Amino acid sequence: MRTLIKGGIVATASDLFKAEILIEDEKVSLIGTALPGVASVDRFIDASGKYIIPGGIDPHTHLDMPFGGTQSSDDFETGTRAAAFGGTTCIIDFAIQPAKGSLRQGLEEWRRKAEGKACIDYGFHMIARDIHRESLAEMDQLVKREGVSSFKLFTAYPGVFLVDDASIFRAMQKAGDNGALICMHAENGPVIDVLIEQALARGQTAPKYHALTRPARLEAEATHRVISLAEVAQVPVYIVHLSAREALQQVREARDRGVQAMAETCPQYLFLSYQNYEEPGFEGAKYVMSPPLRAKGNEEALWAGLKQDDLALVSTDHCPFCMKEQKELGKDSFAKIPNGAPGIEQRMSLLWDAGVRSKRIDINRYVQITSTAAAKIFGLYPKKGTIAPGSDADLVVLDPDREIRWSAKTHHMRVDYNPYEGRTTRGAPSHVFSRGNLIVENDKWLGKAGAGQFIKRGPLSAR
Ligand code: URP
Ligand code: ZN
Ligand code: ZN
Secondary structure (H helix, E strand, O other): OEEEEEOOEEEOOOOEEEOEEEEEOOEEEEEEOOOOOHHHOOEEEEOOOOEEEEOEEEEEEOOOOEEOOEEOOOOHHHHHHHHHHOOEEEEEEEEEOOOOOOHHHHHHHHHHHHOOOOOOEEEEEEEOOOOOHHHHHHHHHHHHHHOOOEEEEEOOOOOOOEOOHHHHHHHHHHHHHHOOEEEEEOOOHHHHHHHHHHHHHOOOOOOHHHHHOOOHHHHHHHHHHHHHHHHHHOOOEEEOOOOOHHHHHHHHHHHHOOOOEEEEEOHHHHHOOHHHHHOOOOHHHHHOOOOOOOOOOHHHHHHHHHHOOOOOEEOOOEOOOOOOOOHHHHOOOHHHOOOOEOOOOOHHHHHHHHHHHOOOOOHHHHHHHHHHHHHHHOOOOOOOOOOOOOOEOOEEEEEEEEEEEOOOOOOOOOOOOOOOOOOEEEEEEEEEEEOOEEEEEOOEEOOOOOOOOEOOOOOHHHO
């Protein structure tokens, strides 16, 4: 199958130029003008007035994830289809080591969840909740044989995911040996639990107390601590879902003194704020996630971090729970509201609208923070994350004039609310290609469940 995309402006993380792109089967084969042999292509896409960018890579999703006494509401079919509609063509989801089980068991379970369902390509990080001799040895196998080269550890959620500092340090040393990257959820979980207990004892049960018991300083403290551990272990570290300017300051200071500390933020921290928890009734539950939304003004510090590369990229932490029957589990206590929010579909459009269109960032930086940086940091580059001869034809034709009015009535995610309900963004995909297959054309779904492939990712040393 040969497809020619003509008339558009090609944007990568470094370049911006008008060119034709020839796709042959799954790969980009030629880029240029007056390309030879294009008279005989099977399909022709007119991209006049549009940009052609690498498909989005979302390195932080939770599909079909058991959490907070329920299951995230998007599975690998509904979640990856919604991602594709939004211009994301690759995700890295979090497989979870079962309690008292092995890393391999967790990986096999997540493979079963994804196989036959994923509509776009995917990789896995591994959440390690039990660090001991065997699981440390298993890390080697996962990196070398299975293409799982990043591990998430938590300083939060005591009794569920939290691991102690010594375990984090041992895992970091192991990662130094085998080329893995340690990703950290950085909040001081034990102290947060004290604050939660005290709030509940005072009868403070409403959703907003989720935020008030998770102060920014406890995110900054944990961020500082895990960066210090990585510094002593002499390994890079990656902070997930960074929300607070105080935590960003820790990353910035570490980078300034030469530590390889990297961090991502998420759209919710750029576009929403603590004020959302003050919405009437139980509406604030929509925004119960960890870390929580921060005070207004914080978002501008994060945009500055994105401009200056102290924040490497924007992921979603897509972890949807319906209001009905799921978020409602916490009607009587904010501590029982499952933590997480949907975002897999709107990330690319929100960032285009508020980033490129509003001139906060240029197009190259947009491509970097939505695709290229994730590909480079997590071992997918140059197969993914760029437009070059030989790279996967994961491409988005982005129409800068296409508007979307976000609503739970029309979005493709399987969740009964949209945190951005009523917001209009300008700039959206008109065509989305996954390994050369046209899977989205405007509002039309042309993809197939099960067409997405598991992608083995390389170790850090190969990046
Ligand atoms: O609230 C969140 N972030 N839920 C998903 C789990 C996690 O910590 O990333
Ligand atoms: Zn987390
Ligand atoms: Zn997460």
